[in-house]
Amino acid sequence: MLKFKSKRKSRFPKFSILVWLITLLAIILSSYYKERFNLNLIFAINPSQLNQSWEQLLRLISALFLHGSWQHWAGNMILYIIIALPLERKVGGFWFVLIYLIAGFAGNLYSVLQLSSSTHYIVKPDLIISH
Numbered sequence: 001m002l003k004f005k006s007k008r009k010s011r012f013p014k015f016s017i018l019v020w021l022i023t024l025l026a027i028i029l030s031s032y033y034k035e036r037f038n039l040n041l042i043f044a045i046n047p048s049q050l051n052q053s054w055e056q057l058l059r060l061i062s063a064l065f066l067h068g069s070w071q072h073w074a075g076n077m078i079l080y081i082i083i084a085l086p087l088e089r090k091v092g093g094f095w096f097v098l099i100y101l102i103a104g105f106a107g108n109l110y111s112v113l114q115l116s117s118s119t120h121y122i123v124k125p126d127l128i129i130s131h
Helices: 014-032 041-044 054-065 068-089 093-115
Strands: 121-124 127-129
Touching: 014 041, 014 054, 014 068, 014 093, 041 054, 054 093, 068 093
Parallel strands: none
Antiparallel strands: 121 127
16 A cells, blocks of 8 residues: 655644733733733723724734733633644644734724723723723
């Protein structure tokens, strides 16, 4: 019996793991170093302050890495690992990052449109942080 080698290389999902590590670092800084690193004030979305400036529009991306609590982070990361690792292996790192950022940007933009009158920072739908 002949055995054929696959020409497709097995890809290590480095970008999936990098995004996971960034979110882990963000939740650690947010949880244990609130006084020094108030990431929510810097990177979270405040719908009433969102305007056409680049800084504010970049928050639609930076908010992807923020979570309101350890439980929120853990719940998201379980699903993230299940979906992200195989997806990056299948489509490659560039396409994975592009899909992740576009989908996250669109989801955050939709949240802002739905909560446009809110004056609070949005970290997740059921956790709104007052400024």
